[in-house]
Amino acid sequence: MSEINSDSSTSESEVSxxxxxxxxxxxxYSKKAKAPVKDAPLYENVQQYEAAQKNTDIIPVGLKELVEKREQEKKDKKMEEERRLQEKNRQRFAKYELPAPVRRERKGKNVLTRIETAEGPLSALRECVDHRLRIKVTTHSGRGVRGVLHATLVAFDKQWNLALSDVLEIWTKKAPKKRKIPPSMGTPVPKGSAAKISPVPIVTETPLGKGVWECTRHLPQLMVRGEQVVMINIVER
Known part of the structure; x- marks a missing residue:
């Protein structure tokens, strides 16, 4: 082995x-040996080299990028073949498929949805809700007309129940001397926590003569039952 490793006994013709x-x-084993081609491809063994001479698809050692590129091309080609096969099968069995039943979405019904489909006289109220128009509502008591309400309509239903906002209520009543107040209503109720949370609206009384007083009060919101409604007029358009 020492003789093989010795460069002194090795001539250039023996390593060329x-x-x-x-x-x-x-x-x-000699340091004098030089590769005849500097960029010659490297193979793992002789068998791989012989295979590379017959088949150009054999990749030499060290070309990692080329190997990854080839693997990616194989993967893309396989996916494309699978896609074509699926499309072919879909077209093949398309005529045997039944149309899927379309399930209609059931919309919930409430006061707001019914307002949108209101017809006839109720359609005028729908216009008041959409454009925030002021209306005049004439109300009645058990014996006759009680008064009027000037308000903005917010919502309604087919029974003419009305939800109003920014309400100005006007009604008439007898003078204080002619009023009949039940004994139970003679004593005022003491103010408590309820009055602080929702104060009672202030009623303004104005004498009209002949023992009749006009009362007015402002309410931020009011609910009027349909059985109390006599007539509705649109004040402004």
Whole structure:
């Protein structure tokens, strides 16, 4: 082995690949050996080299990017074949498929949805709700007309129940001397926590003569039952 490793006993003709005296063992261990081609491809063994001479698809050692590119091309080609196969099968069995039943969405019904489909006289109230128009509502008590309400209509239903906002209520009543107040209503109720949370609207009384007083009060919101409604007029358009 010492003789093989010794460069003094090795001539250049023995380590030259183009020489007839080429000794592969000495060329393997000698420092004088030089590759005839600097960029020659490297293979793992002789069998791989022989296969590369017959088949150009064999990739030399060290070309990692080329290997990854080839694997990606194989993967893309396989996916494309699967896609074409699926499309072919879909077209093949399309005529045997039944149309899927369309399930209609059931919309919930409430006061607001019914307002949108209101017809006839109720359609005028729908216009008041959409454009925030002021209306005049004439109300009645058990014995006759009680008064009027000037308000903005917010919502309604087919029974003419009305939800109003920014309400000005006007009604008439007898003078204080002619009023009949039940004994139970003679004593005022003491103010408590309820009055602080929702104060009682202030009623303004104005004498009209002949023992009749006009009362007015402002309410931020009011609910009027349909059985109390006599007539509705649109004040402004």
């Amino acid at each position: 690949a183009c020489s007839s005296k080429f000794d592969p063992v000495k060329a393997l």
